[in-house]
Amino acid sequence: MTDQPLSNSPAEELAKVTKEIYERNVELAISNRTLSLLRKMYEIMSSSLNTSETSQRLADAIVKDLNFQKGMISLVDKSGDNLETIAVSPQEPRDSQLEKLLGKPFKQFSVSLKELENFCVKAFTEKKTRLTNNLYDVFIGAVDEKISLKIQEILHIQTTIIYPITFGKETLGVLSLGIDKHIGSLSRAELESMHELVEVVGIALERVRIYNDLQVANEKLKELDRQKDEFLSVAAHELRAPMTAIKGYLSMVVEGDGGSLTPQTKDFIGETITANERLIRLVNNLLNISRIEKGRLVYRMGDINLSQVAKTVSNEFQVIAQEKKLLLNLVVSDNIKDLVYVDQDRIHEVVANLISNAIKYTDIGKITIHLSNPDEHHIKLEVIDSGHGISPEEQEKLFQKFYRTGSSIGKAMGTGLGLYISKLLVEKFGGKIGFSSEVGKGSNFYFELQLK
Amino acid sequence: MDDIIPNQVSQKAVILIVEDDTLLIKMYKTKFELDGFTVITAQDGESGLKIASEKTVDFIILDVMLPKISGLDLLEKLRQIPGKENVKVIILSNLNNPADAQKAFNLGAKEYLLKSNLTPSEIVKKIHQYLNV
Numbered sequence: 001m002t003d004q005p006l007s008n009s010p011a012e013e014l015a016k017v018t019k020e021i022y023e024r025n026v027e028l029a030i031s032n033r034t035l036s037l038l039r040k041m042y043e044i045m046s047s048s049l050n051t052s053e054t055s056q057r058l059a060d061a062i063v064k065d066l067n068f069q070k071g072m073i074s075l076v077d078k079s080g081d082n083l084e085t086i087a088v089s090p091q092e093p094r095d096s097q098l099e100k101l102l103g104k105p106f107k108q109f110s111v112s113l114k115e116l117e118n119f120c121v122k123a124f125t126e127k128k129t130r131l132t133n134n135l136y137d138v139f140i141g142a143v144d145e146k147i148s149l150k151i152q153e154i155l156h157i158q159t160t161i162i163y164p165i166t167f168g169k170e171t172l173g174v175l176s177l178g179i180d181k182h183i184g185s186l187s188r189a190e191l192e193s194m195h196e197l198v199e200v201v202g203i204a205l206e207r208v209r210i211y212n213d214l215q216v217a218n219e220k221l222k223e224l225d226r227q228k229d230e231f232l233s234v235a236a237h238e239l240r241a242p243m244t245a246i247k248g249y250l251s252m253v254v255e256g257d258g259g260s261l262t263p264q265t266k267d268f269i270g271e272t273i274t275a276n277e278r279l280i281r282l283v284n285n286l287l288n289i290s291r292i293e294k295g296r297l298v299y300r301m302g303d304i305n306l307s308q309v310a311k312t313v314s315n316e317f318q319v320i321a322q323e324k325k326l327l328l329n330l331v332v333s334d335n336i337k338d339l340v341y342v343d344q345d346r347i348h349e350v351v352a353n354l355i356s357n358a359i360k361y362t363d364i365g366k367i368t369i370h371l372s373n374p375d376e377h378h379i380k381l382e383v384i385d386s387g388h389g390i391s392p393e394e395q396e397k398l399f400q401k402f403y404r405t406g407s408s409i410g411k412a413m414g415t416g417l418g419l420y421i422s423k424l425l426v427e428k429f430g431g432k433i434g435f436s437s438e439v440g441k442g443s444n445f446y447f448e449l450q451l452k
Numbered sequence: 453m454d455d456i457i458p459n460q461v462s463q464k465a466v467i468l469i470v471e472d473d474t475l476l477i478k479m480y481k482t483k484f485e486l487d488g489f490t491v492i493t494a495q496d497g498e499s500g501l502k503i504a505s506e507k508t509v510d511f512i513i514l515d516v517m518l519p520k521i522s523g524l525d526l527l528e529k530l531r532q533i534p535g536k537e538n539v540k541v542i543i544l545s546n547l548n549n550p551a552d553a554q555k556a557f558n559l560g561a562k563e564y565l566l567k568s569n570l571t572p573s574e575i576v577k578k579i580h581q582y583l584n585v
């Protein structure tokens with residue numbers, strides 16, 4: 001039996017404690033370093049949305065702060081078949097030596113995911129950290145063995161660690177780090193902190209990727225929107241020629257250019273002309289919409305008496321109102337001031353639109369067009385109906401392009417552009433348009449314009 | 453040349469219609485002739501310019517979007533020909549384009565009108581109005 005000391009001598013005890021304190025201090029230093037690096041990485045993450053820029057700055061920060069020789073970020077490319085090097089931390093004058101050796105910048109590497117012996121590929125597909133003392137393991141399939149060894153020599157790399165960069169279940173690529181010492185010389189704390197850092201790299205790159213995907217989707221939507229505008233424009237334009245011919249010939253017939261007509265034939269042609277005018281208006285709306293939006297519509301501004309416009313339009317709609325047995329009234333306040341500076345045809349269009357909507361959505365009762373001066377500088381035109389009224393949900397969407405109320409109950413007609421265009425026009429003339437409505441009680445659509 | 457159809461009667465005012473839509477040409481020609489004009493037609497900008505520069509034309513009804521050269525280019529070239537500086541022109545377009553309209557007015561067009569807004573007889577009225585000035 002040998003003697004077992006019951007306790008260490010005080011000197012030994014002190015040495016042990018000192019050593020422990022030292023180790024703790026080192027750990028603390030590593031934690032601090034990691035923390036400050038993490039903060040730097042979050043800053044990089046929030047300041048860039050470009051894949052190669054973000055990758056480059058992350059690789060630089062890691063290599064610089066942790067005293068590595070080289071850091072390289074490779075990401076899986078769009079095809080999903082290759083790992084492509086996106087960023088390599090710089091290190092002069094060694095980089096120039098490498099460029100001479102390779103005949104190209106030490107950056108452009110791509111390795112097929114089929115190179116199963118390649119450690120980057122292994123780390124990527126197995127989602128496991130890989131370690132090697134032979135740099136060729138990293139370059140299999142991209143650079144030949146001899147050159148790989150020279151690279152290793154020039155860069156003073158002893159060990160290379162390859163981390164998979166992951167986000168959730170997805171692997172985005174790998175981060176390879178070259179160190180000038182043996183792996184055993186790295187402490188457990190250092191190795192652990194590396195995992196945290198790689199995780200942040202994953203988050204940062206995923207964020208950039210999502211952003212870029214959104215950008216692409218957004219561009220596609222814009223392109224589709226442009227194509228839609230162009231299609232509408234071309235379609236409307238093509239429709240105009242035959243519509244013009246129909247309008248022209250009908251007018252010639254009704255004016256007697258082809259001989260005299262019976263009163264009934266004249267009536268029939270008259271109805272056809274009305275229908276065709278409506279068709280022309282619809283097509284013009286389609287064509288005008290993109291022009292108003294792009295500010296390319298020509299306005300013929302002038303001094304107009306709004307009550308005169310209201311009278312004309314209400315007369316135009318009398319027949320249609322009577323067909324639905326609706327009473328269409330025009331009420332003009334006494335001593336009304338009604339001179340406004342607008343485009344006559346366009347304001348006519350707005351009034352016609354409001355009245356046409358009121359007739360369309362009213363089955364019983366009456367429609368009143370009311371003109372008044374809410375104050376001495378403004379005129380208000382209201383179209384008050386006793387129709388269905390509009391539900392609060394529908395009210396929200398009313399002035400949207402292509403929106404048609406009642407489309408769910410099969411009552412919709414028209415292009416759904418009327419109110420949208422009316423709003424654009426009234427606002428163009430410096431006025432405001434609005435409505436109040438209650439289901440079952442009817443609606444009041446109005447606009448206000450400044451008096452001349 | 454089947455796009456040049458001169459009328460027999462030479463005493464009447466001569467109107468050149470430059471328009472690429474066959475149906476519209478036929479319509480305007482019918483109406484204008486019924487109202488006593490002599491009508492010549494061209495279906496593209498190039499032949500329109502040729503006729504306008506070689507023949508005596510009192511009035512031109514000019515489309516903008518035309519094959520070969522556009523109506524506005526036609527007008528610009530025509531104005532450079534001596535004796536053609538003041539030929540009366542009405543632009544009859546399918547498109548309400550402010551830039552085109554401005555250019556047309558700068559080149560001395562009387563009006564810039566949208567085809568679908570007018571009936572043939574309304575156009576005849578305009579022609580009479582400008583011929584009588």
